[in-house]
Amino acid sequence: MKTPSRSFVDIYCGLVARPRSPKGRARETATRLSAEYPGTAKELCELDFENPFQLLVATVLSAQTTDDRVNQVTPAVFKRYPTAGDLGSADPAELEELIHSTGFFRSKAKSLIGLGLALDERFGGEVPPLMADLVTVPGVGRKTANVVLSVGFGLPGLPVDTHVTRLSRLLGLTEATDAVRIESDLCAILPPTAWGAFSLQMILHGRRVCVARRPRCDQCTLSDFCPSSQAPTRPAASPYGPALAPVEVEDPVQPPLAGAQGPLDFV
Numbered sequence: 001m002k003t004p005s006r007s008f009v010d011i012y013c014g015l016v017a018r019p020r021s022p023k024g025r026a027r028e029t030a031t032r033l034s035a036e037y038p039g040t041a042k043e044l045c046e047l048d049f050e051n052p053f054q055l056l057v058a059t060v061l062s063a064q065t066t067d068d069r070v071n072q073v074t075p076a077v078f079k080r081y082p083t084a085g086d087l088g089s090a091d092p093a094e095l096e097e098l099i100h101s102t103g104f105f106r107s108k109a110k111s112l113i114g115l116g117l118a119l120d121e122r123f124g125g126e127v128p129p130l131m132a133d134l135v136t137v138p139g140v141g142r143k144t145a146n147v148v149l150s151v152g153f154g155l156p157g158l159p160v161d162t163h164v165t166r167l168s169r170l171l172g173l174t175e176a177t178d179a180v181r182i183e184s185d186l187c188a189i190l191p192p193t194a195w196g197a198f199s200l201q202m203i204l205h206g207r208r209v210c211v212a213r214r215p216r217c218d219q220c221t222l223s224d225f226c227p228s229s230q231a232p233t234r235p236a237a238s239p240y241g242p243a244l245a246p247v248e249v250e251d252p253v254q255p256p257l258a259g260a261q262g263p264l265d266f267v
């Protein structure tokens with residue numbers, strides 16, 4: 001009698017959880033996280049802002065700090081510099097003082113002044129709603145640009161931060177380690193309408209449940225199909241390794257990498 005293949009046995013015995021493809025897992029992840037963290041990208045974003053310019057400033061300030069901390073300083077920043085032109089002509093010392101508590105204040109002040117100048121001189125003081133234009137603005141890399149597109153303009157955009165990177169790999173949605181490749185892989189298997197909210201839902205899940213050093217698999221809505229789950233009911237060993245393997249410090253404070261375009265490109 002012919003011996004069934006291992007994969008057949010696994011599937012037949014339920015040892016490999018459905019869905020089994022990266023695309024299937026990505027879509028099931030999006031569905032379940034949408035139930036857990038409902039809302040649009042704008043509704044899920046925890047930064048306070050009233051227009052794309054304010055969102056861009058807040059996003060630059062959010063590098064390596066918490067959204068709460070940013071929300072504490074932005075009212076004064078927005079009041080002092082209501083337009084891109086105002087920000088572009090800011091006195092560096094005064095701006096540094098206002099944003100000091102967000103960390104990396106010298107680098108952030110420099111980015112914000114350059115950003116204000118560029119928007120004022122090249123885009124009529126407005127934030128352009130195009131990736132190709134946004135990434136030419138000082139301090140703006142793909143991650144920041146994707147935040148502005150998805151949260152500020154309601155357009156497709158999938159920001160990849162440390163949580164999105166870590167969870168995507170744990171869930172077997174990608175094997176890439178580079179943020180641009182991860183963004184490309186995720187965008188290829190998710191509908192554009194889901195990109196922005198998916199990113200923010202992964203970030204919330206990474207902060208609240210799939211925390212870096214101690215993933216709470218027993219409380220995770222994805223545990224029945226996550227290849228890295230360590231929940232007690234999980235029957236099969238993960239081909240991606242245990243949930244604790246790709247350890248990262250949650251919201252780590254790191255110096256900028258060489259070649260980074262701005263504070264949000266530290267990851």
Ligand code: SF4
Pocket residue numbers: 167170171209210211215216217218220221222223224226227228229230243
């Ligand atoms: S099952 Fe565990 S490893 Fe997988 S996403 Fe949930 S918390 Fe993270």
